Amino acid sequence: MDNESQYSGYxxxxxxxxxxxxxxxxxxxxxxxxxxxxxxGDKSVTIQAPGEPLLDxxxxxxxxxDDNWGETTTVVTGTSEHSISNEDLTRASKELEDSSPLExxxxxxxxxxxxxxxxALLTPLxxxxxxxxxxxDQLEPCGVPCEGxxxxxxxxxxxxxxxxxxxxxxxxxxxxxxxxxxxxxLMALLFLFVASYWxxxxxxxxxxxxxxxxxxxxxxxxxxxxxxxxxxxxLVLLEVRQMQxxxxxxxxxxxxxxxxxxxxxxxxxxxxxxxxxxQYYSDFPVYNPALLNLPKSILSKKMSGFKVYSLGxxxxxNNSTGQSRAMIAAAARRRDNSHNEYxxxxxxMERRVRKRxxxxxxxxxxxxxxxxxxxxxxxxASSPKHPREVMDPREAAQAIFAPMARAMQKYLRxxxxxxxxxxxxxxxxxxxxxTHNMTPKAFLERYLTTGPTMQYQRESSSRGRQWTLVxxxxxxxxxxxxxxxxxxxxxxxxxxxxxxxxxxxxxxxFIDPKSHKFVMRLQSxxxx
Amino acid sequence: xxxxPGEPVTAVVQRIEIQKLRQGENLILGFSIGxxxxxxxxxxxxxxxxxxxxxxxxxxxxxxxxEVADLRMGDKIMQVNGWDMTMVTHDQxxxxxxxxxxxxxxxxxxxxxxxxxxxxxxx
Numbered sequence: 001m002d003n004e005s006q007y008s009g010y011x012x013x014x015x016x017x018x019x020x021x022x023x024x025x026x027x028x029x030x031x032x033x034x035x036x037x038x039x040x041g042d043k044s045v046t047i048q049a050p051g052e053p054l055l056d057x058x059x060x061x062x063x064x065x066d067d068n069w070g071e072t073t074t075v076v077t078g079t080s081e082h083s084i085s086n087e088d089l090t091r092a093s094k095e096l097e098d099s100s101p102l103e104x105x106x107x108x109x110x111x112x113x114x115x116x117x118x119x120a121l122l123t124p125l126x127x128x129x130x131x132x133x134x135x136x137d138q139l140e141p142c143g144v145p146c147e148g149x150x151x152x153x154x155x156x157x158x159x160x161x162x163x164x165x166x167x168x169x170x171x172x173x174x175x176x177x178x179x180x181x182x183x184x185x186l187m188a189l190l191f192l193f194v195a196s197y198w199x200x201x202x203x204x205x206x207x208x209x210x211x212x213x214x215x216x217x218x219x220x221x222x223x224x225x226x227x228x229x230x231x232x233x234x235l236v237l238l239e240v241r242q243m244q245x246x247x248x249x250x251x252x253x254x255x256x257x258x259x260x261x262x263x264x265x266x267x268x269x270x271x272x273x274x275x276x277x278x279q280y281y282s283d284f285p286v287y288n289p290a291l292l293n294l295p296k297s298i299l300s301k302k303m304s305g306f307k308v309y310s311l312g313x314x315x316x317x318n319n320s321t322g323q324s325r326a327m328i329a330a331a332a333r334r335r336d337n338s339h340n341e342y343x344x345x346x347x348x349m350e351r352r353v354r355k356r357x358x359x360x361x362x363x364x365x366x367x368x369x370x371x372x373x374x375x376x377x378x379x380x381a382s383s384p385k386h387p388r389e390v391m392d393p394r395e396a397a398q399a400i401f402a403p404m405a406r407a408m409q410k411y412l413r414x415x416x417x418x419x420x421x422x423x424x425x426x427x428x429x430x431x432x433x434x435t436h437n438m439t440p441k442a443f444l445e446r447y448l449t450t451g452p453t454m455q456y457q458r459e460s461s462s463r464g465r466q467w468t469l470v471x472x473x474x475x476x477x478x479x480x481x482x483x484x485x486x487x488x489x490x491x492x493x494x495x496x497x498x499x500x501x502x503x504x505x506x507x508x509x510f511i512d513p514k515s516h517k518f519v520m521r522l523q524s525x526x527x528x
Numbered sequence: 529x530x531x532x533p534g535e536p537v538t539a540v541v542q543r544i545e546i547q548k549l550r551q552g553e554n555l556i557l558g559f560s561i562g563x564x565x566x567x568x569x570x571x572x573x574x575x576x577x578x579x580x581x582x583x584x585x586x587x588x589x590x591x592x593x594x595e596v597a598d599l600r601m602g603d604k605i606m607q608v609n610g611w612d613m614t615m616v617t618h619d620q621x622x623x624x625x626x627x628x629x630x631x632x633x634x635x636x637x638x639x640x641x642x643x644x645x646x647x648x649x650x651x
Contacts, residue, residue: 519568524618525562527587528556528557528625528626
């Protein structure tokens with residue numbers, strides 16, 4: 001009885017019916033009587049949770065409690081006109097998440113850089129075409145060298161366009177919290193470059209209406225060369241530099257300790273965070289909050305039936321720290337058997353899981369024997385006595401789901417996986433397996449082993465996952481030995497530690513293949 | 529001391545009883561052994577037949593219990609306290625000799641010249 005003091009005083013009274021409350025009041029009266037007797041006996045003070053004093057003052061009041069409970073208890077109501085309930089709040093926040101007012105921010109940077117790139121690509125063509133359009137008659141004719149330049153210009157532009165498409169026109173995987181330094185640098189460089197070329201073009205060619213067309217073509221060709229080199233620089237900075245591994249990252253999930261080690265090259269913290277998250281979705285087993293805690297029965301036994309008696313008066317305020325310290329010290333001295341219970345509880349749990357798993361496997365194997373694939377050359381109705389109806393995969397899946405449904409549900413409940421697999425999803429997976437001729441074991445692999453988080457993602461959320469990067473250093477700085485940053489989500493976070501890979505001193509030793517010779521062991525002498 | 533494969537080994541042996549001497553917490557006998565079925569018999573300087581893989585006494589410490597009991601260098605040990613030593617590994621032989629709960633070892637040893645000595649004595 002005494003260990004039920006954790007609930008707060010008011011809520012238990014408000015939400016239950018009158019008859020059950022009567023029983024509880026009777027029980028409280030008995031409890032108050034026993035407590036009064038103990039307090040009268042040896043002047044004891046019991047350690048209480050904050051909710052207790054409420055009960056204490058009420059329990060000593062006696063019979064008036066029944067009639068006056070409405071006036072003195074505070075009640076938390078569901079909804080009123082001027083307040084919103086918890087469900088409304090969650091619904092509103094979900095709507096806020098699903099609607100996308102910030103969607104445009106995600107696309108701002110790619111659109112900008114795409115526009116700049118396109119402009120840079122079209123500039124040489126503009127350089128070539130503008131004189132032709134504006135002062136065609138005054139241009140000097142330009143023979144074979146110009147044509148050679150035209151061809152080379154065309155091919156270089158083609159290569160530039162293709163490689164830009166291959167490298168840069170990819171859907172963006174993440175939005176970074178700060179400016180992506182290298183990309184910003186390259187954009188600035190490109191802009192500066194193109195702007196300065198246009199400036200010179202405008203001043204030296206358009207203004208005086210330059211007549212030497214070959215020079216103009218050469219100018220445009222030099223711009224294309226320079227663009228190719230800028231693209232080479234972009235390739236090296238954005239793609240190639242991080243390929244050689246330089247650091248080892250240890251990623252630990254805070255809730256259940258799942259950890260992985262990754263090798264990574266030279267990156268800034270935010271880019272490394274994006275990379276880690278990509279690996280997280282395919283490497284880490286899914287986070288199941290139901291599997292985390294020790295069963296309450298084990299933990300609560302530690303605190304049960306434990307009282308600290310202090311002689312003297314009831315000045316609980318200044319004695320509370322002393323009492324709690326005494327309680328902790330006494331608890332440490334007391335022989336602790338909870339590890340024993342934990343061991344047996346774990347063994348029991350494992351046995352239960354294995355039993356359910358065996359039943360599930362047998363049920364699924366049996367269910368799969370009920371159907372077989374119809375071959376094309378077989379006639380559909382083999383004999384008039386047993387007409388076989390031809391089903392498509394969905395119907396076949398539904399037909400064989402029934403015998404295994406119960407075993408599957410029990411197994412999922414035991415392993416606490418039932419929030420991840422709805423009946424609809426199981427039937428869909430069954431249909432998938434039947435279509436691809438999978439064995440029962442292949443069908444079951446999805447449920448017997450906890451898969452990576454990617455497996456349980458809903459495809460519909462286009463807004464993406466919200467992660468927060470928590471770091472003591474600015475997130476655009478490069479990775480260094482000993483840095484720690486963490487990626488936080490609502491209910492768990494990933495802590496990443498950076499260590500640099502060791503420098504390897506590789507030596508050489510030459511072994512002559514003829515030097516492999518063996519003899520019997522020498523006569524050894526032992527003194528006794 | 530040669531043996532014919534397939535036939536039982538016969539040899540003239542001498543009984544030697546050695547009292548172990550306590551030195552600190554070890555009981556020592558005062559000689560060194562060599563040989564064994566896992567060793568190379570060709571390197572044995574004391575054996576007549578260079579394929580003999582028996583246990584031989586290679587050294588006797590002067591003044592030790594083995595010298596007192598008249599054990600000589602080059603003796604082949606045939607038995608220790610009833611345990612056969614003709615077909616044992618080197619480590620097994622060492623273990624048989626250095627048992628901590630035995631104070632005395634009774635060896636049967638044979639050496640070259642024993643047979644002729646016995647024959648001469650009979651004549």
